Amino acid sequence: MASAACAYLLGSIERHGADVRVGIDKRAMTALSGGHLAVDFASGSVPALIPFMTARFHLGYALAAMLLLTATVSSSLMQPLFGLWSDRRGALWLIPGGTMLAAIGMGGAAISPLYPLVLLLVLVGGLGVAAFHPEGSKFAAFASGRKRASGMAYFNSGGNAGYALGAFATGQLVVWLGLVGGLVAMAPVLLVSLALVRVVPNLSRLTPETGGTAFNRGDDRRRAMVLLGTVIALRSVAWFTLLAFVPLWVVSAGHSRADGNRLLFLMLLAGAAGTLMLGPIADRIGLRVTLVITQTLITPLILVFVYVGGVPGVLALMLVGVCVVGTFGVTMVLSQLYLPRHVGMASGLSVGLAMGIGGVAAVIAGAIADAVDLKTALTISALAPALGVVFCLKLPAPATRAQALATPAAAAVLPSARNVET
Secondary structure, eight states: OHHHHHHHHHHTTTTOOSSOOSSOOHHHHHHHHHHHHHHHHHHHHHHHHHHHHHHHHTOOHHHHHHHHHHHHHHHHHTHHHHHHHHHHTOOTTHHHHHHHHHHHHHHHHHHOSSHHHHHHHHHHHHHHHHHHHHHHHHHHHHHHTTOHHHHHHHHHHHHHHHHHHHHHHHHHHHHHHOTHHHHHHTHHHHHHHHHHHHHHHHHGGGOOOOOSOOOOGGGSOHHHHHHHHHHHHHHHHHHHHHHHHHHHHHHHTTOOHHHHHHHHHHHHHHHHHHHHHHHHHHHHHOHHHHHHHHHHHHHHHHHHHHHTOHHHHHHHHHHHHHHHHTTHHHHHHHHHHHSTTOHHHHHHIIIIIHHHHHHHHHHHHHHHHHHSOHHHHHHHHHTHHHHHHHHHHTOOOOOOHHHHTTSHHHHHHOOOHHHHTO
């Protein structure tokens, strides 16, 4: 199956032309989405390993959450730096290189005999994840043409599906094989990274022509990016707490670790489906409207999961996945529109630096769970997205396409005026 996936990835951009299309370049987007699937498959293994590492090393909630914090800090705090590198020099080799490093780090962490070594290797794997995303996101933007929300939804659907599959496959392999199953799970990721090495020369043709005058520095709307980063960070407080503790919440209710990982998979799978659904919706009703609606729903849905439980709780948790994961593409497009001169850095900020706060929040929630109980920790974290709604309502409209089309470089990365103004 892994070899077939690699062959498909290699063939996805053959005979690809150099022109940026008005619509989505499906061959290039398939290749980029496939790489995104692979690197986030590796990233998704981390929350799946938490209940097994907790049992192996006899960890409390706070120490268990350190595993997720390590992954998010390395993969998030470094993303803006890789994005700056991408903007200034271009670094297509980060796409296969980051994927390979993610596979090596996460696979090694699964079989490490000491918890500090586990954290170190997760840190290494997280750097690989950080290296892939800004460059991959930038070229996905080029491949999207003018349908940016839809194009980035397709790109993110690969990552979201990979994260969900990584959590599920790693959890099942560890149940069947022990922690060595985490190493086995990284074999397909390593194979895809080798396939991406051969794809890089073809992807370089996606780079748009940059004639005309460069953007003025004032075209970067930093205050708007700060507001958006705050929304992402508050959303991430609840999301990363769920990633860390949904399996342990299920275990605390008397179910197995495998049951906990299956519920985690359902949440992530629903999020992957939500990406494909919400991208086209955002193209129709507007980016900010889509973000406000989904952000408003997160808090009550989490409270239903915690306090009602049962089938309604499972359905509510899946809808949380739709609202959070499904809008990753929306926030990425908004960040690129707020920082049009630094598309790579914008991508790194939208999925990187702000989300690192979520990892820190998961550790704080773990400390609360150790001191009080897990139910209290989940409840407190659920309130953060409600505060984010206030900042959502303050987000300004991005620049219209008419304003941005002063240069061919701008035209290559902006969607239609109808989508940008909302």
